[in-house]
Amino acid sequence: MILAPLYMLAMFAVAFSRGRWAAPCVALLLCFSTATTADYADFPSYVNYYAIVQTGGTPTGLYDLPAGWFLLNRTIAATGLSVRGFVCVVLVLCVFLTARFYRRVGCERNLHWCLFLLFPALVQCVQLRFFLGFSIVLLSFAGIVNGERFGILRYVVGVLVASTIHSSMLVFLVLAPAGKLGGLGVKKAALVVASLALMAYLCVGYVPGIAASLLNDVKYERYFVSDISTTTGSWFMKILFIWASAVVLSYANVRVLGGGIGKAKRQVAVGDKRGTTLLVAVALTGITLPLLQFDSNFHRFIEMGFMLSYVLFSHLWQSGEVPSSHKLLLLLCFLVLGAIAAYVYEPFPTVIEPLLSYDGFHSLLG
Secondary structure, X not given: OOXXXXXXXXXXHHHOOOOOOHHHHHHHHHHHHHHOOOOOOOHHHHHHXXXXXXXXXXXXXXXXXXXXXXXXXXXXXXXXXXXXXHHHHHHHHHHHHHHHHHHHOOOOOOHHHHHHHHOOHHHHHHOHHHHHHHHHHHHHHHHHHOOOOOXXXXXXXXXXXXXXXXHHHHHHHHHOOHHHHHOOOHHHHHHHHHHHHHXXXXXXXXXXXXXXXXXXXXXXXXXXXXXXXXXXXXXXXXXXXXXXXXXXXXXXXXXXXXXXXXXXXXXXXXXXXXXXXXXXXXXXXXXXXXXXXXXXXXXXXXXXXXXXXXXXXXXXXXXXXXXXXXXXXHHHHHHHHHHHHHHXXXXXXXXXXXXXXXXXXXXXXX
C-alpha cells in the first residue's frame, strides 16, 4: 500500500484545515487514488458499460441500468474522455454534492472530511454509481435536517431522482419522517423507531415481490434468487455492531451538546431539533438491516448513518461550550469506529487496499 502514508497525511491535513479548500482536496485525492490503480473491484463493470455507451450501443442484461446513469455516461462519453476521466468527473460531482450538504447543515470546520476519508470514501470510490445516488439523497436530506418548508417533499423528489442513478436509493425513503420524529424528543422517537424496525422485520417477506416490480430479471436474479452473496451470522453481527456504534456515538454527541452526558433536561443538540433529527435518522438506517437476509451487499445503506453522525460531531467540534476533553474522547471513538468499519465492512485486501497501491498514472483522456 504505497499510497497509504500519503492518504493518511492528507486525511489529517484536511481535518484541521479551514475554509472551502477541503472539498477540492478530497476530490483530488480520490481521483488520484482511482487514476493510479490499474484494476480494482467493480472497475471492469464501469469499463464495459462505458465502452458500450461510447460506441452508441444500448446496454442490456446485467448492464441494463437506470436511465439517469445511462444519460450521464452518454453525456461524458460525448466529450471524448476515457473511462478514467469519466470516473474522475463523477467523483468530483459526488464530492461537490456532499460538500453542499455539509455547508447547508452548518458544518463550518473540516473535521467531517477527515472522518469521511477514513470511512466510507474508498468504499464509495469502488461502488461509484451508489456514491452518486447516495450524494443526491444526502443533499436532499438537508431540507429535513434544517426543518425547511416542503423539506419532506423535496427529499422524496431527491430520492426519486437518485433512483434514476441507482434503484436501491428508494430504500432511503425510510428517512423521510426523521424530521417529524425529531420533534417528539429522543425517548418518544426511540419508541417509534423501534416499532418501525419491528414492522420492517415482520414485513421483510414482501421485499422480493416489490423488488421484482422495480428491477429487471437479471438484477432480480442477482440479488434475490441465484447469484446472491449469503450473509453469515458473523457478518451480520459485524454490521449490527458498526451501526449500533454509530447510533451510540450520535447519541453521545446529542447529550454532550445538550448539556452534558447524564443530564436529561435538554434533548436538542444543535437548535431547532436538528440534533435530534440527525440522531433519529442515524437510528432509522437500522431498519434496512433485515435486508441482509437476502444479500450481504445490502449493508451499504448504513453508510448514511455514518455521514449524518459526522454532522453531529462537526457541530460538537465547533462548539465553544463543550470541554476539549469531551471532544477529544468522541474524536478518538469516531476514529476507532471508522478504522474498524473500513477494515471489516468490506473485504479490505480486495476492495480498499488496491486503491492505495500506486502502479502508474492512467490517462484521463480518450
